[in-house]
Amino acid sequence: MRALFDLTAAYEPTPEQRRDPVPPVEAVLFDFSNTLFHMVDTADWLRAVGGTTGREVPVAGTLDELAVAAALPEVAAAQQGRDLSDDAHRAAMRAWFSRVPVLRGVEDTAVDLLRAADAWVPYPDTADVLAALAERGVRVGVVSDIGWDIRVHARAAGVEHLVGTWVLSCELGVEKPDPAMFTTACAALDVDPRATVMVGDNPGRDGGAVAVGCRVFLLPSEFRLGERGLGAVLSLLD
Incomplete structure (x- = not known):
């Protein structure tokens, strides 16, 4: 009868674990995009593309064209699985940017500038919270669906040393909510998933961590x- 009401889980706690108190938090896993870091203003990215390529990039009009292109069926289809590898992400971005006249022919430059070390910046409270976790001896990991190595952004912001492990979909070959994203991070930090908190902004993807405990x-x-x-x-640590 219990099975009729339980959600499918990727782990099975022992009878003792079911009876014992929930273990204290020993590790925190963070999503990256729009959780720890955010991209610089899109207009600034477009200005950088114009400055690098020598093209005149009308920001307002190009923003509109990007939005229109993103809605094209073939562009939307190209985004599926884009974070499973570096090549897949670049191909997806090429498919999108090639539909925007001013970006056509400079798609790879646009992608490179999207991934530039200073193109993603931490939120004002990111460094303080990561440092506070380190001071308390709480292990930290980043679990991200992303198409390139985002350690470069953490390095540029001076917070890379505060993260104990990086589990990136483009390196692991699966995306959240696949249990492997979370179990890999917990194993790398040598922590029980039941003593771990996943922090993110996407219920469907980040929320998948509940399936591993x-x-x-x-x-x-x-x-x-x-x-x-x-x-x-x-x-949550108290």
């Missing part, structure tokens, strides 16, 4: 520039 803390799905509200994670 992690707790999940979800932030509002909104694009922010000010503090992300990461300080609330620290209260």
Whole structure:
């Protein structure tokens, strides 16, 4: 009868674990995009493309053209699985940017600038929260659906040393909510998933961590520039 009501899980706690108190938090896993870091303003990225290629890039019009191109069926189809590898991501971006006249012919430059070290920046509270976790001896990992090596952005921001492991879909070959994304991170940190919190902004993807025994803390799905509200994670440790 119990099986009729339980959700499918990728782990099975022992009878003792079911009776014992929930273990204290020993590790926190973070999503990257729109959780720890955000992309610089798209207009600034387009200006960088124009400056690098010598092309005149009308920002407002190009933003509109990007939105129209993104809705094209063939472009939308090309985005499926784009974060499974570096090549897949670049191909997906080429398919999109090639439909925008001013970006046609310079697609790879546009992708390179999208991935530039300073193209993604941490939220104002990212470094403080990561440092606070380190001071408390809490292990930290990043679990991200992403098409390139995002360690470069953390390195540029001076926070790479505060992250113990990076589990990236483009390196593992699967995307969240695949259990392997979370179990790989927990194994790398040598921590029980039941003593781990996953922090993100996507219920369907980041929320998949519950299937391996992690707790999940979800932030509002909104694009922010000010503090992300990461300080609330620290209260989960008490």
